[in-house]
Amino acid sequence: MRRTPEAVAVVCQDERVSYGELNARANRLAHHLIALGVKPDQPVAICVERSPAMVVGLLAILKAGGAYVPLDPAYPSPRLNQVLADAAPRLLLCDAAGRAALGPEVLTGVTVVDLETATPGWAELPASNPDPRALGLTSRHLAYVIYTSGSTGTPKGVMVEHASTVNLLHWSSGVFADSEISRTLFSTSISFDLSVYECFVPLSQGSTLYLVEDALALAQTPLDVSLINTVPSAIAALVDRQAVPASTSVINSCGERLKADLIERVFDSSGVEKICNLYAPSETTTYSTWICMPRGEAVVETIGRPIANTRIYLLDAHGQPVPFGAVGELYIGGAG
Incomplete structure (x- = not known):
């Protein structure tokens, strides 16, 4: 500023x-x-x-x-x-x-x-x-309180501190080029924690955020955005309507399972250079794991590896690490 x-x-x-x-x-x-x-x-x-x-x-x-x-x-x-x-x-x-x-x-x-x-x-x-x-x-004070969907019970307020939010912003600045963040679509409701990324990442990097009602607004009004951060169902709808802007180089997928066929459809129908799959519950500050798939490289269905200052553990019912390839419960630790 x-x-x-x-x-x-x-x-x-x-x-x-x-x-x-x-x-x-x-x-x-x-x-x-x-x-x-x-x-x-x-x-x-x-x-x-x-x-x-x-x-x-x-x-x-x-x-x-x-x-x-x-x-x-x-x-x-x-x-x-x-x-x-x-x-x-x-x-x-x-x-x-x-x-x-x-x-x-x-x-x-x-x-x-x-x-x-x-x-x-x-x-x-x-x-x-x-x-x-x-x-x-201080960094330990609360930045926001976002309520869960309530899909597994009464909605609960997730309390996130400044330090956790800053870790997310700092990680993003290290893995995305300024040109990729430079024109970010801000389409997610502020009651959904994807909005934390869409609002504060571009503002923390001196970029421009394009504020719209939802991602499907691009079907009515094409915008010169470089990064779209939204759920796979919205990405699929944009592909169906041939509404992914030509200026978009990165799509971040989050909030739902990202399937390989959708990744391939995006690459086949647009100029997007890479698709990133991001995952986390709200309690761990928007994103805790990620994988980035550039155009021309192997497409995989996975939530990837931890973001900066984050640890991921797969544990059994006794809290012990499971063997490679075995099913376990996901535990997330770290700055988020």
Whole structure:
């Protein structure tokens, strides 16, 4: 941001936001949140439609020292209300879409910061970065709390620290070239942890993120994106519609099983140079294993090997390593 404040950070439809503007907007809102009493480890909910203001809100919560609790206004109201009741945030960043999704009864028990205010009360606050040391913020404090799908029981809030998130970003910067990250599609709901990668990897590397409703938006509006990070079912739909942009060099597949036939279809129908398969539960910070398959090399169905500062163990029912080729339970350790 300091080196190239005029560089484009976010593109959303016809709106383009520079790094300098994005940082200033996030800082002013962060100072407002600090004045409202936000402290390290404090959950702060955000329920807004997909827009640059959403990115500003996420950054502002982090800059203020809080842990963001993402609420997608497209989700069913009972689900959103369940998350709010469990996380019990005192503050909620909201817009009209968020208000409609949550309902007036829910909003009575929380302080609402309206991001759609024409002249926000924080507009005249300093555009300078809040000092993490003055806030008492450390790498061990929470960055976000994302709730699981609840497919195996009641949804649970997964609490992830700054250090774990930074490890993910640092790993990515070491394995992907700047040109590959330079124009990243941000299509995943912020209530799904793939969004952590899509939002913060490009911003941490001075790249541009292209904010859309979902990956299938590329079928209606082709974008000049270099990297797509999404689930195999969405990749398959893009291939079926011949909607993988010609500019895309890397596709990251995650969240579902990636089959060899889909990999081959992508290579046969697009100019993509490599497909990476990434895996992890939310509890270990978005991705813990990966394998990258360049065009022209062998296609394999595997979740690959550990990312940086991560260890993978296959253990039996007694917690002992299983022999090579035997079935075991997957245990993940390390910085995530």
